[in-house]
Amino acid sequence: MASPSVLTPQAEDFPRWYQDVVAKAEMADNGPVRGTMVIRPYGYAIWERMQAEMDARIKETGAQNAYFPLFIPESYFHREAEHVEGFSPELAVVTFAGGEELAEPIVVRPTSETVIGEFMAKWIQSYRDLPLLLNQWSNVVRWELRPRLFLRSSEFLWQEGHTAHATYADAAGYALRIHLEVYNDFLEKVLAVPTYLGIKPPSERFAGAINTMTAEGMMRDGKALQMATSHELGQNFAKAFDVYYQSEEGQAALCWTTSWGASTRLVGGLIMAHGDDAGLVVPPNLAPIQVVVVAVRDEPEVNGACEKVAAALKASGVRVQVDRGRGSFGRRVTDWEIKGVPIRVEVGPRDLAQGLVSLVRRDDGAKVQVGVDAVASEVPGMLAAMQSDIFDGARKRLLDSTFDVANVAEAMEAATTGFARLPWSAVGEAGEAQLKTEAITVRCLQRKDGSIPVSDTEDGLDCIVAKSY
Amino acid sequence: MASPSVLTPQAEDFPRWYQDVVAKAEMADNGPVRGTMVIRPYGYAIWERMQAEMDARIKETGAQNAYFPLFIPESYFHREAEHVEGFSPELAVVTFAGGEELAEPIVVRPTSETVIGEFMAKWIQSYRDLPLLLNQWSNVVRWELRPRLFLRSSEFLWQEGHTAHATYADAAGYALRIHLEVYNDFLEKVLAVPTYLGIKPPSERFAGAINTMTAEGMMRDGKALQMATSHELGQNFAKAFDVYYQSEEGQAALCWTTSWGASTRLVGGLIMAHGDDAGLVVPPNLAPIQVVVVAVRDEPEVNGACEKVAAALKASGVRVQVDRGRGSFGRRVTDWEIKGVPIRVEVGPRDLAQGLVSLVRRDDGAKVQVGVDAVASEVPGMLAAMQSDIFDGARKRLLDSTFDVANVAEAMEAATTGFARLPWSAVGEAGEAQLKTEAITVRCLQRKDGSIPVSDTEDGLDCIVAKSY
Numbered sequence: 051m052a053s054p055s056v057l058t059p060q061a062e063d064f065p066r067w068y069q070d071v072v073a074k075a076e077m078a079d080n081g082p083v084r085g086t087m088v089i090r091p092y093g094y095a096i097w098e099r100m101q102a103e104m105d106a107r108i109k110e111t112g113a114q115n116a117y118f119p120l121f122i123p124e125s126y127f128h129r130e131a132e133h134v135e136g137f138s139p140e141l142a143v144v145t146f147a148g149g150e151e152l153a154e155p156i157v158v159r160p161t162s163e164t165v166i167g168e169f170m171a172k173w174i175q176s177y178r179d180l181p182l183l184l185n186q187w188s189n190v191v192r193w194e195l196r197p198r199l200f201l202r203s204s205e206f207l208w209q210e211g212h213t214a215h216a217t218y219a220d221a222a223g224y225a226l227r228i229h230l231e232v233y234n235d236f237l238e239k240v241l242a243v244p245t246y247l248g249i250k251p252p253s254e255r256f257a258g259a260i261n262t263m264t265a266e267g268m269m270r271d272g273k274a275l276q277m278a279t280s281h282e283l284g285q286n287f288a289k290a291f292d293v294y295y296q297s298e299e300g301q302a303a304l305c306w307t308t309s310w311g312a313s314t315r316l317v318g319g320l321i322m323a324h325g326d327d328a329g330l331v332v333p334p335n336l337a338p339i340q341v342v343v344v345a346v347r348d349e350p351e352v353n354g355a356c357e358k359v360a361a362a363l364k365a366s367g368v369r370v371q372v373d374r375g376r377g378s379f380g381r382r383v384t385d386w387e388i389k390g391v392p393i394r395v396e397v398g399p400r401d402l403a404q405g406l407v408s409l410v411r412r413d414d415g416a417k418v419q420v421g422v423d424a425v426a427s428e429v430p431g432m433l434a435a436m437q438s439d440i441f442d443g444a445r446k447r448l449l450d451s452t453f454d455v456a457n458v459a460e461a462m463e464a465a466t467t468g469f470a471r472l473p474w475s476a477v478g479e480a481g482e483a484q485l486k487t488e489a490i491t492v493r494c495l496q497r498k499d500g501s502i503p504v505s506d507t508e509d510g511l512d513c514i515v516a517k518s519y
Numbered sequence: 520m521a522s523p524s525v526l527t528p529q530a531e532d533f534p535r536w537y538q539d540v541v542a543k544a545e546m547a548d549n550g551p552v553r554g555t556m557v558i559r560p561y562g563y564a565i566w567e568r569m570q571a572e573m574d575a576r577i578k579e580t581g582a583q584n585a586y587f588p589l590f591i592p593e594s595y596f597h598r599e600a601e602h603v604e605g606f607s608p609e610l611a612v613v614t615f616a617g618g619e620e621l622a623e624p625i626v627v628r629p630t631s632e633t634v635i636g637e638f639m640a641k642w643i644q645s646y647r648d649l650p651l652l653l654n655q656w657s658n659v660v661r662w663e664l665r666p667r668l669f670l671r672s673s674e675f676l677w678q679e680g681h682t683a684h685a686t687y688a689d690a691a692g693y694a695l696r697i698h699l700e701v702y703n704d705f706l707e708k709v710l711a712v713p714t715y716l717g718i719k720p721p722s723e724r725f726a727g728a729i730n731t732m733t734a735e736g737m738m739r740d741g742k743a744l745q746m747a748t749s750h751e752l753g754q755n756f757a758k759a760f761d762v763y764y765q766s767e768e769g770q771a772a773l774c775w776t777t778s779w780g781a782s783t784r785l786v787g788g789l790i791m792a793h794g795d796d797a798g799l800v801v802p803p804n805l806a807p808i809q810v811v812v813v814a815v816r817d818e819p820e821v822n823g824a825c826e827k828v829a830a831a832l833k834a835s836g837v838r839v840q841v842d843r844g845r846g847s848f849g850r851r852v853t854d855w856e857i858k859g860v861p862i863r864v865e866v867g868p869r870d871l872a873q874g875l876v877s878l879v880r881r882d883d884g885a886k887v888q889v890g891v892d893a894v895a896s897e898v899p900g901m902l903a904a905m906q907s908d909i910f911d912g913a914r915k916r917l918l919d920s921t922f923d924v925a926n927v928a929e930a931m932e933a934a935t936t937g938f939a940r941l942p943w944s945a946v947g948e949a950g951e952a953q954l955k956t957e958a959i960t961v962r963c964l965q966r967k968d969g970s971i972p973v974s975d976t977e978d979g980l981d982c983i984v985a986k987s988y
Contacts, residue, residue, distance in 0.1 A: 082591070082595070083591070083592060086588035087586075089586040091584065114564070115567065116558055118550070119551070119555035121673070122552070142590075143614070144611050146611070147611040148608065148611075156552055165557075169548065191589065193617030205588055
């Protein structure tokens with residue numbers, strides 16, 4: 051475990067711990083323009099793994115990647131009334147380009163519903179063109195007054211999916227499929243973060259949506275983080291951008307659209323959902339480096355054994371890196387713990403003389419000695435066990451820190467340490483206002499069985515209430 | 520081959536042909552803000568393949584991906600005198616954000632030397648931190664008054680590599696390695712585009728560089744396209760951003776930096792280097808769809824055979840798509856030819872009754888019949904042959920249309936149909952000015968043996984002179 055001086059302990063100051071991890075694990079730095087972020091190679095490698103896993107799932111649903119412009123005419127934002135109201139305070143605006151003042155100001159995209167709506171209208175002619183399933187990986191800008199690396203930054207990276215459908219049912223069904231088969235599958239199987247799935251209350255919906263699905267994870271301090279959202283946009287954007295199709299019967303009909311996104315905020319979620327006082331804990335299925343083979347000393351025989359072990363692991367499909375023995379062993383171990391690499395193989399001259407090396411798990415610190423030639427056969431099982439242990443641990447924390455309560459006052463008490471669950475009918479608009487006085491919000495509405503409601507007007511819904519990032 | 524009415528013939532109007540291909544192959548559309556571009560799914564799938572191939576090569580050289588902010592303080596551009604002079608006319612500037620006028624205007628990055636220089640200075644302490652090898656995939660903005668999709672757009676996608684080294688030799692050697700092992704290897708083996716490799720004359724260098732290497736490909740109209748560039752930045756940016764390191768001897772020393780980039784312009788190069796009057800011709804190693812299996816008619820038996828053939832090809836590692844028999848067969852064939860898919864497998868009921876299907880090569884139209892069960896074993900060899908034939912054809916055109924001449928007047932004549940090669944000493948600054956009166960430029964300087972010079976001051980250099988995109 052890292053020496054106490056390296057990172058502020060979580061119990062002492064969780065936000066400070068988070069900052070320390072981001073800095074010491076070399077994940078990111080603040081950019082020179084307020085709220086912007088430099089994603090350093092290790093942080094970016096984690097994001098690339100997230101991209102690869104989500105991208106494969108997105109393509110599996112039939113969506114295709116495309117790219118739409120960063121710059122959107124300001125006038126586009128005024129076509130959907132709720133949308134412009136929601137985003138206006140966060141916009142960055144280009145007024146000067148190519149050496150002169152622009153006639154119409156240009157908005158740097160905060161999200162792309164508007165410009166994509168414009169092109170859907172152009173590309174969609176008939177029912178045969180539907181559904182139109184698009185996704186883009188890009189940067190977006192939302193001016194941020196209280197920035198925090200990964201969690202709230204003025205520029206962030208994300209994917210945003212945008213689809214058009216012939217019917218409400220097809221649109222709603224596809225959005226639900228994305229929410230479950232892309233986001234929830236990724237969150238559970240790769241990121242190892244269990245969440246509460248549900249819909250946002252009307253007050254927290256995406257600007258312009260008729261329904262927003264969310265996945266709310268619990269961070270180690272008991273606060274919630276929204277991991278991904280999927281929106282049913284109804285016909286609001288289709289109306290605003292004239293996205294019509296000719297039906298099989300030859301009638302012009304308005305499309306139903308959806309949008310859905312997940313961002314570099316997930317890196318913040320990774321840190322806070324699994325990290326401990328020694329630093330990051332990266333689930334093996336996500337980890338860009340699953341195993342680091344660490345030479346205890348910088349000796350030819352030791353380094354040679356490290357390379358041999360790494361080659362065997364690589365051949366077994368493990369993502370592996372070698373740390374040759376330059377500099378203090380203890381310090382290098384601390385650094386790899388801060389980076390959260392799942393398994394550390396320690397190769398020292400004394401053990402090696404007996405044909406042995408040590409395998410150390412990052413999550414629980416368990417250490418076992420195995421024969422040099424057994425590493426490649428032992429590691430895959432250890433990685434799989436660790437993946438499921440990390441998920442189980444996170445689920446236990448989520449369940450243990452979710453408190454069933456009866457009213458808003460009790461929910462406010464529970465939200466000081468975790469999540470509260472109570473009947474949505476016990477909250478309502480007045481309750482939401484009361485919760486907000488303590489910076490607590492309704493994170494999502496769920497059915498009693500934990501499934502995702504179709505609408506906030508369903509009878510007998512529960513809600514999950516918490517402080518959040 | 521496509522009917523003449525679909526695309527303007529190259530010989531009639533090459534720029535118009537290009538526009539037609541971009542539109543009809545559904546590669547891209549103009550965005551709503553002047554000069555911006557919407558990259559449609561098929562164009563983006565080609566770009567994703569380019570990214571994957573270049574990214575693997577970049578990582579092979581030891582560079583790591585990172586991400587730096589879109590927004591750069593305007594003041595940064597003023598620290599390197601040539602850099603600001605070169606880029607000022609093309610900058611887009613944010614003056615308003617978060618609901619208020621900004622105290623310092625923010626530049627939307629046209630390239631990232633400045634902001635990355637700032638962070639290199641922060642991250643580099645000692646010689647042990649060198650070389651620092653970074654790459655980023657991102658969008659950049661350079662305001663464009665005469666935009667053309669992919670070739671010149673106000674926003675484009677690219678990778679930009681940025682590295683810092685302890686010595687001139689290490690920096691120059693690494694830039695050369697990138698130029699040969701990343702760019703030229705990708706261009707030759709994947710894009711199938713042979714180029715002239717060389718250095719830019721001083722007048723055409725990147726703003727702030729001491730040396731710029733280029734790879735100049737020949738388009739089908741005889742004009743040149745710069746496919747990728749690698750810059751030695753000397754100590755110019757290191758000085759401007761205080762990028763110092765402590766040497767092994769404990770002395771503070773300035774770093775030597777490089778930068779290198781390739782962009783979505785390569786998609787334009789792909790179209791114009793290989794395309795013909797029937798549309799795109801995509802080399803198999805690049806193609807997102809290497810084989811399309813086309814049902815001649817929408818019949819269960821035919822569609823079933825298509826799926827079977829596709830499954831066998833997929834199992835052989837071929838990127839394949841099925842076109843079930845909806846709509847006119849002729850029209851679908853034309854569309855796949857426009858998209859340049861390397862091999863078309865035609866599955867018709869009559870052939871199928873004999874157990875046969877037809878394989879058609881996109882480049883030369885050659886058609887062979889093979890047994891249904893032989894497709895998966897025939898196709899890989901056909902794809903490989905096609906890849907090398909496309910490269911050989913492009914090389915023949917490059918060599919046949921490069922004319923050795925003695926002086927500027929002859930070069931101007933030769934540049935009306937292709938490239939001219941002549942002694943650099945026969946051109947000089949006055950010659951460059953004369954060439955520019957006809958929109959002709961010195962594309963690169965080479966040694967007599969075609970290798971890349973270290974400097975424009977080497978004796979006995981040739982230069983390649985051409986009109987260009």
